[in-house]
Amino acid sequence: MAAVPGAAGTLSAADILSSTLYTQPYDRQLRLWGATGQIALENSHILLINSGPGVVGLETLKNLVLPGAGNFTIQDSAVVDEADLGINFFLEESHLGGFRAEHTCNLLKELNPDVQGNFITEPVESWLSQADALKPYTLILATAPIRPELLTKLTAHADQALVPLFYVHSVGFYSHFSVHLPPAFPIVDTHPSPETTADLRLLKPWPELLEYAKEKTKDMENMAADDHGHIPYIAILLHCLEEWKKEHNGEAPKNYKDKTAFRDLVKKATQTDNPEGGEENFEEAVSAVLKSLNPPEPSSTVKDIFKAPECVIIRENSAPFWVIAHAIGLFYTKYGVLPVPGAVPDMKARSADYIQLQNVYKSKARKDLAEVLESVRFLERNANMSTHIEEKDVEAFCKNAAHIKLVRGRPFHIVPAEGDLKFGSNAKSLAQKLTFPDALIPIYIAFLAWDKFTATHTLDGLAGAPRPPGSSDAEVESDTEKVTSIALKLIDSLVKEAKYTIDEEEYDTIRTQIGELAQELVRAGGGELHNIGALTGGIVSQEVIKVITEQYVPVDNTCVFDGVRSKSSVFKV
Amino acid sequence: MAAADIAFLPNGSEGTRARWKYLDKVLDRPGPFTDPDSFVPGNHETLERAKVLGAGGLGCEILKNLALSGFKDIHVIDMDTIDVSNLNRQFLFRAADVGKYKAEVAAAFVEKRVKGVQITPYCGKIQDKDEEYYKQFALIVCGLDSIEARRWINSMLVGMVDGNDPDSLKPLIDGGTEGFKGQARVIFPTMTSCIECQLDMHAPRAAVPLCTLATIPRQPQHCIEWAHIIAWEEERKEITLDTDDPEHITWLFQKASKRAEEFNIPGVTYSMTQGVVKNIIPAIASTNAIVAASCCNEAFKLLTNANPFLGFPGTDNYMMYTGDESVYTYTFEHQKKDDCPVCGEEALARPLEIDPEATLQEFVDSLAERPEAQLKTPSIRTTEKSLYIQSAADYERMTRPNLEKKMKDLTAEGEEMLVSDKAFPTMFKYVVVWKR
């Protein structure tokens, strides 16, 4: 794709025309994920295995076709009926009796001429039995209801081909999705909020930075007022730190009490005999004391990444992330800090002084990068790698090293038609959160029960088609009882598996709650509400974008939305 | 089922509700959380008769959602025409529609797609319409782009409330997005916290001081703002800046680049120039979908009572959504403010700290940045005299000399000060407190 021109004022009119023609429709989103994210999106091929009323899957796709996800395929063997027209925006009256996959695919394609759309109308059972049926796809979305054995098949593929798999429910006012990511899903570009990214190293300054501070604060007390009012606050803090250390055995302020005392020291250095009655740069220095005077210690998340098995041993086929992480781990072992990211926040200062300060940080960042890069090259040689990691990738990693994330993808629960569900290693934390009002675990359990009911009931006349609870008015009450009893059994086995004890009173509360949730789910009769489908499609598409672009932080690994109370919750299953 | 048999029946007519099979499940069956006193099973008429209004940048999603929630009489207001940069999320528009009115294209599209719904477009500003117009709606769902428009509709709806006429109370459901974040809120004018009560939740970004732009730029954005505010005025005053004209943006970009080069500041790009000058907020289809659907879900619940809705006095009325780090929602009750200048019980004067040495001009500028006021064209009166009036050209000329005077010479501590803005039918009441 055409990059946005960046050279200083040197582009021709033709350059602008060609670049804006391409980027203009995507202008608002390129500001979120940049050219690399857009390329990843364009290279993706998303498969939607659609079922039920089919709204949530199509609304998800809509939000992916619009920003230019390159390819999509809809598998759906349903035939368009009257009920589809009252809920699905990508169907028209003339499509009645036709294949839903074909018509929804065509209307979605209209949204963006750059996107390729395909459809498959063969029933999912026989289609999935073909070898390599799933091979072309880089990401899979499956919507409920789907037979447990087919979902198991998809999970096996996700495991083996390292393809992200989403499983989505939208029933009445409730929705849920779980995502099965590869076992190691690392993210470098997490887009941390700007307030958390300034890493100024005031407590671990290097000689050039100290030199700079010394130069800018030389004879500070006797400076002309205008000069004094333009000393960059970083220089002020470093100067005051040196003063402080003289009085405190060479130690920097350590605890809150020290820091407030230090802050008063900085405040006292402010000149107030001017018309403003103070100085903006000193105000900046004072307000930076508490947040900038922390030792630059990496978070436990980052240190855990250094200890991950993939990071410890680099092999010929190690992913670039691990090679760079290993190299930065070596840097950390040697110096006790991460490479300097090099960004300097804006501050009151003269242009030249500020740019000089930027260069002090930039040069240090370059020096640290060079050292990391050297380790990367060494590791590559040692492991006999045939390709070189690009320097710009190492640079991006160094810049955001303090904010990298690793998500350990894992399979989600599939309730078998026969036999019991094993909740697995997260049973304990799920059981503990059962009674948390904001955790919404009971809604998740109710969905599992809904799955079990649907897997074990079929619609009359339609051979083998799953019957969701509440499809007919006559059965609402009995279906509610059945779903409730399945859900209660699930809770019992969860609590048992987790070896967790809930006192009887709390247990009663959960039972009542489960009964209500089952009733609300059965009320919908397997139907979707367009609003909840659209809302959930919005959330799932955000997650798909995060996973495809490998930017921002995805849900790990389950999310529930409660449209009755307008609340959501994320937890690990 | 035989599709051909029913395809000829008008949608929603007696005899077939086949199309609304899924919707009718929650309209016909009570749930465990429905209020038996207000929910009437089988009531389809309320939805079909309710006249609702949708407006703003989330309009595409709102119209689609309302139409597929069973609403039949939908009105839409939008003054904008379609721009290329809308196509990545506003799915009712195609490249061939660029330049046409959004409201018209959107209305025609949804009417064609969802049979039986009537959508009435108005291509213009919400401010063009009066009380009579807004009175006809059961509720208003808006995802307006500007805070000014939000504040206007808010004070209009608060002002319409007549204690003796329950029908004069029009719930306002408002949504907004930025990047992966957004919010949806429900307001019962005069009864619950209003847009003005919540204004400080959307504080404006602090402006860069003019002296930084003029003498000590440090960031690429400073160079762009310099080109935008200073260089254009100096060199191309006779031409009105059109931020959609590539030639104008190119001129600013080149000016900014040159200045950046002089000060050794890296990083000025064409895209950044456009972003700074147009104040572009990143926007994607996904977030618009989440927020608009949340608004319409609340609208649906509010009119049908199919489940409890946000905004009932004493309950949650605000949902905040954040999607950039995992998914996080925060749903809470924003409290109504007693001293809210729009909906406060007795519009109490609030204390306002003023620097006695500041000029009136500086004070006027500061009002734009105060989170609870955010007034760009304020007029200021004290109980004694008019300090600065911008609502009419004559008054403006008469009061302009005051701008250079110091606040201590214009007012006194403890004096009541009235601030209004021609953009909103609201009066801010303050008591002067000297800043020490």
Ligand SMILES: [Zn+2]
């Ligand atoms: Zn208010």
